[in-house]
Amino acid sequence: MATVKDLLKAKFTQVWYVTPTSTVSDALKLLAEQQIGAVLVVEAGKIVGIFSERDFARKALLPEVNLGTPVGDLMVRGVYYVTPDQSVESCMAMMTAKRFRHLPVLEDGKLVGVISIGDVIRQIMSEKDSTIQSLEDYIWVHMI
Amino acid sequence: MATVNNLLLHKGKDVWSVQADSTVRETLQLMGEKNIGAVLVMENQKIVGIFSERDYARHASRKGSMLLEEPIHSLMTHSVYYVSPVQTVEEVMALMTSKKIRHLPVMDNERLVGLISIGDVVKQIMSDKETTILGLENYILGRDYSG
Numbered sequence: 001m002a003t004v005k006d007l008l009k010a011k012f013t014q015v016w017y018v019t020p021t022s023t024v025s026d027a028l029k030l031l032a033e034q035q036i037g038a039v040l041v042v043e044a045g046k047i048v049g050i051f052s053e054r055d056f057a058r059k060a061l062l063p064e065v066n067l068g069t070p071v072g073d074l075m076v077r078g079v080y081y082v083t084p085d086q087s088v089e090s091c092m093a094m095m096t097a098k099r100f101r102h103l104p105v106l107e108d109g110k111l112v113g114v115i116s117i118g119d120v121i122r123q124i125m126s127e128k129d130s131t132i133q134s135l136e137d138y139i140w141v142h143m144i
Numbered sequence: 145m146a147t148v149n150n151l152l153l154h155k156g157k158d159v160w161s162v163q164a165d166s167t168v169r170e171t172l173q174l175m176g177e178k179n180i181g182a183v184l185v186m187e188n189q190k191i192v193g194i195f196s197e198r199d200y201a202r203h204a205s206r207k208g209s210m211l212l213e214e215p216i217h218s219l220m221t222h223s224v225y226y227v228s229p230v231q232t233v234e235e236v237m238a239l240m241t242s243k244k245i246r247h248l249p250v251m252d253n254e255r256l257v258g259l260i261s262i263g264d265v266v267k268q269i270m271s272d273k274e275t276t277i278l279g280l281e282n283y284i285l286g287r288d289y290s291g
Contacts, residue, residue, distance in 0.1 A: 027207035037198065057197040058176050061169060066210055110260050128273040135280035143284065
């Protein structure tokens with residue numbers, strides 16, 4: 001069964017992040033340039049939050065919020081994360097239960113990548129497809 | 145193989161929409177209340193666009209403004225792809241993947257009957273695959289036990 005490590009190997013892992021003092025405008029620019037839906041917020045080498053298109057859309061109506069607002073004010077704190085040896089299924093369960101589209105990957109407290117719900121689903125689908133394939137092969141060889 | 149119709153049965157046919165002249169503020173409010181990522185934009189009971197959290201983030205960034213009082217038709221995505229209830233979920237998945245879109249309206253003879261998200265589609269495909277695996281396993285076990 002595949003682990004988070006396998007997912008990270010399969011994709012080029014560039015992790016994009018901003019700092020809590022970056023402005024909303026900076027963060028949105030990064031999201032647009034990299035065509036991503038969320039960025040990590042990192043301070044002194046530690047993840048302190050995550051900021052997504054959804055966070056922006058939800059908080060844009062607050063009167064004190066504008067494009068100059070520091071990301072630290074809008075980010076979601078208490079980021080959930082996974083480790084490289086965790087199974088892809090466990091990531092899927094966490095993403096579904098918490099309705100997250102992205103999860104940072106930490107190894108010994110260090111950020112080594114980010115996985116998205118798309119990565120996770122592709123992996124699980126392809127595992128299911130190969131299970132189906134081998135069951136069908138088994139039936140052809142042994143039972144028909 | 146599951147169709148869009150099967151999906152709509154599970155999730156219901158609630159479709160949230162706004163009028164083309166609604167403001168961004170009103171639209172974001174609706175999306176927040178319903179906890180949804182996109183809404184359809186209607187004019188004279190016809191779909192004229194779709195507006196998502198992503199559209200908002202991209203426009204605000206490009207214009208350098210919060211755009212809250214702008215009419216939604218100036219920010220929405222115009223070219224709306226749609227699917228019909230008889231299409232398979234695999235076809236829908238392929239369309240969403242190739243166009244990189246997360247939401248598709250469902251049209252039945254020009255009548256809007258639902259809005260499906262990539263999450264709905266993935267859930268259905270996963271459960272179809274599970275069912276296939278279970279069926280194959282039962283077939284193998286059944287034959288083994290009886291033989």
